[in-house]
Amino acid sequence: MRRRPREPADHAGAALREGLVVAAYGRHLLVEHDGGARTLCHPRGKRHETVVGDRVRWQTSGDAGVIEDVMPRRNVLRRQDELRTKVFAANVDQVLVLLAAEPVFSEEQLARALIAARDAGIAPLVALNKRDVQPAFDEAWRRLEPYRAMGETVLPLALTDPDDHGLAALRPHLQGRVTLVMGASGVGKSTLINRLVPGAQAQTQAISRALGTGRHTTTHTTWYWLDAARREALIDSPGFHAFGLHHLDPRRLAALMPDLAAHLGGCRFLDCTHRQEPGCAVRAALQPHGPLSPRRWQLYVALYEELLAAQGPGRT
Ligand SMILES: Nc1nc2c(ncn2[C@@H]2O[C@H](COP(=O)(O)OP(=O)(O)OP(=O)(O)O)[C@@H](O)[C@H]2O)c(=O)[nH]1
Ligand SMILES: [Mg+2]
Ligand SMILES: [Zn+2]
Incomplete structure (x- = not known):
């Protein structure tokens, strides 16, 4: 990564602009502003941990941007991996925990994801994908019985089947909301987004180029608008193995x-x-x-x- 020269400490004269963080890869952040334009930004100093969903104040600096401020968050999702606690999204209305017939889901990780969402005050929703993979799907559906019984919404999906009705049943749950899609690697998070967001694949590739990555598996969190009016969105996130909750009492x-x-x-x-x-x-x-x-x-x-x-x- 190229090191940027130190900015003058006094930048009071510069006009700060508002924006929304729509992609995050470490300290590289893509900020959307002025109704759709996007600028690659870096946070100033080490003060902020800026994540997708954050509303920020920023200013241009050369051909990139510098984030000066993160606005107060309505909510925030945290988890730990082997290394540290991470905030990975902010200001979402709903969490969609995506599971699949394969890879076989960990009930413990499901339970943890639901607990984390409730702790953050965010409504969770569960979907089980790959209905075409049998008998694994039916077995997984049975394992979800306690979750249906306790009142969780659990929806079946077959995302690679163009005739599947599951997506139509999911659609109303997404209406008017910002939904963070999370789940283990390979469950179909990106497949879901590609089905609902025309051009998502191209957008993903463009972001990968801008951020200098280029792998197939999702490696960073990205926001996608679902509607032209920019009221509803899906957030794709990298798959996780462990969902640490150590911040919880x-x-x-x-x-x-x-x-x-x-x-x-x-x-x-x-x-x-x-x-x-x-x-x-x-x-x-x-x-x-x-x-x-x-x-x-x-x-x-x-x-x-x-x-x-x-x-x-x-x-x-
Ligand atoms: N058989 C079957 N395969 C599916 C279905 N939905 C998705 N897949 C496949 O599952 C694989 C993984 O899908 P992705 O959408 O990349 O999974 P992901 O959750 O984004 O994975 P990460 O980015 O690694 O976290 C792909 O090969 C998809 O084609 C389904 O309904 N049935
Ligand atoms: Mg993915
Ligand atoms: Zn008791």
């Missing part, structure tokens, strides 16, 4: 899992952690006596203990 966890949350308030102890305490209303709701899936409760306990450990020693 374990005591908030049960409230973020709707099937557990339904039984909160009935425990004998106010500070019940729903792991082994007597008189626990959550454990009393476990199958076969109640509606709660043991698998979901086990996911809760494992995640609770992981978050507790992440908070540091001396906690129980």
